[in-house]
Amino acid sequence: MVRRRVAITGLGLVSPFGGDLADFFSRLCAGETAIRYLLTDDQPRPLSIPFVACPAFDADAVLGKPLAAMMDRFAQLGMAAAFDAWDSAGLPRSAGEESRDDWGVSWGTALGGTLAYEKGYRELWQRGRERLSPLSVLLGMNNAANAHISIQLGLGGASTSHTVACASSAVAIGEAFRRVRSGEATVMVTGGSDVPQAYGVARAWEALRVMAPGNAETSPTACRPFASDRRGLVLGEGGAALVLEDWDHALDRGASIHGEIVGYGASCDHSHLVRPEAAGQVRAMQAALADAGLAADDVGYVNAHGTATAEGDPVEIAALKSVFGERAKTLPVSATKSMHGHLLGAAGAIEAIASVLALRDDTLPPTINLDGNLDPACTGVEHLTGACHGAAVRAALSNSFAFGGSNAVLVFRAVRQ
Amino acid sequence: MNSIALIREFLDERLGVASEKVVPDALLVDLGVDSLMMLELMFAFEDRFGIKVPSDLENPRSVGDMVAAMDGLIAAAGAH
Numbered sequence: 001m002v003r004r005r006v007a008i009t010g011l012g013l014v015s016p017f018g019g020d021l022a023d024f025f026s027r028l029c030a031g032e033t034a035i036r037y038l039l040t041d042d043q044p045r046p047l048s049i050p051f052v053a054c055p056a057f058d059a060d061a062v063l064g065k066p067l068a069a070m071m072d073r074f075a076q077l078g079m080a081a082a083f084d085a086w087d088s089a090g091l092p093r094s095a096g097e098e099s100r101d102d103w104g105v106s107w108g109t110a111l112g113g114t115l116a117y118e119k120g121y122r123e124l125w126q127r128g129r130e131r132l133s134p135l136s137v138l139l140g141m142n143n144a145a146n147a148h149i150s151i152q153l154g155l156g157g158a159s160t161s162h163t164v165a166c167a168s169s170a171v172a173i174g175e176a177f178r179r180v181r182s183g184e185a186t187v188m189v190t191g192g193s194d195v196p197q198a199y200g201v202a203r204a205w206e207a208l209r210v211m212a213p214g215n216a217e218t219s220p221t222a223c224r225p226f227a228s229d230r231r232g233l234v235l236g237e238g239g240a241a242l243v244l245e246d247w248d249h250a251l252d253r254g255a256s257i258h259g260e261i262v263g264y265g266a267s268c269d270h271s272h273l274v275r276p277e278a279a280g281q282v283r284a285m286q287a288a289l290a291d292a293g294l295a296a297d298d299v300g301y302v303n304a305h306g307t308a309t310a311e312g313d314p315v316e317i318a319a320l321k322s323v324f325g326e327r328a329k330t331l332p333v334s335a336t337k338s339m340h341g342h343l344l345g346a347a348g349a350i351e352a353i354a355s356v357l358a359l360r361d362d363t364l365p366p367t368i369n370l371d372g373n374l375d376p377a378c379t380g381v382e383h384l385t386g387a388c389h390g391a392a393v394r395a396a397l398s399n400s401f402a403f404g405g406s407n408a409v410l411v412f413r414a415v416r417q
Numbered sequence: 418m419n420s421i422a423l424i425r426e427f428l429d430e431r432l433g434v435a436s437e438k439v440v441p442d443a444l445l446v447d448l449g450v451d452s453l454m455m456l457e458l459m460f461a462f463e464d465r466f467g468i469k470v471p472s473d474l475e476n477p478r479s480v481g482d483m484v485a486a487m488d489g490l491i492a493a494a495g496a497h
Contacts, residue, residue: 066432066449131463134456 002183007250007257008412010091010243011353012084014077014193016236016340018056021088024340025357028365029387033339035234037219043199049211050219051197052236052341071139071148072113077239077346078145078193079152085241086153086189090255095154102185104157105146106176108169108192109345111201112142112161118198149189157185163345166305168192169240170348170400170408174264176244177410186246191352193239194345205235208274210309223342224369225306225335226313226378233307236341240349242356259356262395263292263411274403276312281319284407285397289323292395292411296324299331299411300393301364302381303355305401306335307342314377316399321380332391334367334384348400352410355396359414364388418465420484420491427461441481448480462487468494 015024016034027034038051059068059076062083068076082105086093116139123129138144143161150159158179162172169192176190196202205211212232214222224230250257265287269280289296305316321328336354343350358364366384374383398410418426421439428434432449439448450458459470468490477483 065430069431131460131469134453134460138453 004181004183005247006177006180006261007245007247007255008242008259008261008356009245009250009255009257010085010089010241011258011356012081012086012088013240013350013353014054014057014080014238015350016052016054016238018054025354025361028336028339028354029363031339031366031368031386033220033368035219035223035341037214037216047202047206048213048215049202049206050214050222050234052234052238052343053197054237070135071144072116073237074109074111074113074193074195075145075148077195077237078107078191078241079148081191081193081239081241082149082153082189085191085243089243089245091243093153100154101156103155103187104179104185105149105155105159106162106172106179106188106190107146107149107160108162108164108172108348109142109145109194110163110165110168111194111196111344112163113140113144114198114201115195116140118200145193153189155189164406164408165402165404166342166344166347167400167402167406167408168345168348170352170398170410171266173242173261173349173352173410174266174408177261177264180244180246186249188244189241190244191239191241191349192345194343195237196235196344197237211235212308221369223308223338224373225304225308225338225367226317226375226383227308227370227373228375229373230308230310230313230375232309233337234341236343238340238343238346238350240346240353242349242352257415258360259415260413261410262413263288263294265289265291265409267407269405269407271405273405276315276401276405278315278319278322280405281316281399281401281407282322284409285319285323285399288397288409288411292413294395294411296327298395299324299397300391301355301358301396302331302333303351303396303398304333304335305399306337306367308335308337312401313375316401317378317380328381331381332364332384332388333381334365336365338368338370348398348408351400352398352412355398355412358391359393359396359412362389362391362393364391364393420487421480423461423465424458424480424483427458439480441479441484443480444478445480445483466491466494
């Protein structure tokens, strides 16, 4: 079986912090938060939970009005992130002489175009309309983002969308990785985007009682993974993209290589929709390490799923201790969701980017709001409560564990150029 | 607002087409209106004028054709 090396040549995002990739990572390492208390005026009743948003993102300015008008916001965020990653990879937007028949897209979204659907329902039920915009289906469909990315970049290979709740973009990245590694694809754009701020979606999540409470004053500290006083997760919108490329193709064109993706493992707890099980997470991590050909001792950083839910955090720590054994005590772990929030279908991708940058820049980002309040049930790993500079880590794991019991783990290796 | 004004507003908003180019003889396809945008434009007429565009209406080719077709539907709706 062919097993090609897979380079990460492009990184891009629309982050709740605003700004570019460098800004995103520097603010993560500075322990800043993008979590704010957001109230919108078009809701029947105000939502009293913190959210993460990208208020600086102007789709018309970034994409141009005609293109932006063809997309729901989740696809706009995805398209902008994909353009950002593509440009950073030094690839021209037009194919020119080179065939892109085996270049593709693998995209994650948990929700798809829920804003478009909600707008449609309002038209039908509230305004009593009989007809909807002919764009409704095309705005709402889950594969809208990957379809637009394929069209805009002229990518003729497989274009797929992956809906696996919180693990959507981790699965999307893993599947893209496999396509390149097997030789089926030369280049893959992969990542994810989501917008959970549709009123109905937000209310549905609220009903699950997993959302952290917060007001204007307390929102910045609302998300506290692994802390004894954690109260739940903070959802938000965003988009994140990576360009994965056949190693030799990247070298031949003189591309800068940010890092290497070397492993992907997936599993299902097969036990409960919302109660995670360590055994399932262990299987995913072990599968990812085996896929990468790495031992537990080779891993120097874990970007945890770390949502700050009561049940989820201790289970993940137990799984890490099971996989890493004695090494777990000195294993650096952080949950960057404490700063950028839980971006659902973009979560795995933005955390993959954080992991790749941690390896590339020798700096490990922290978990914030974890200062003297560590939950005894979450002990046994080295929690990073501040950035770790000069880390010189060789490999990192990025965990994504979803409702439904679906688990996806990615393994990245540092590239010293 | 009349029909040609709506077409001008729509094409300016969606494609940035200058108003002076939206004249009766101009072909809609030359102005950038593809099959999907034609549906959107018809929907804009339904929305703005409270009419129903029949599903078997033949796609108008020019701005003038569209104005004539829409004006006919608006007049018919007003007569009821």
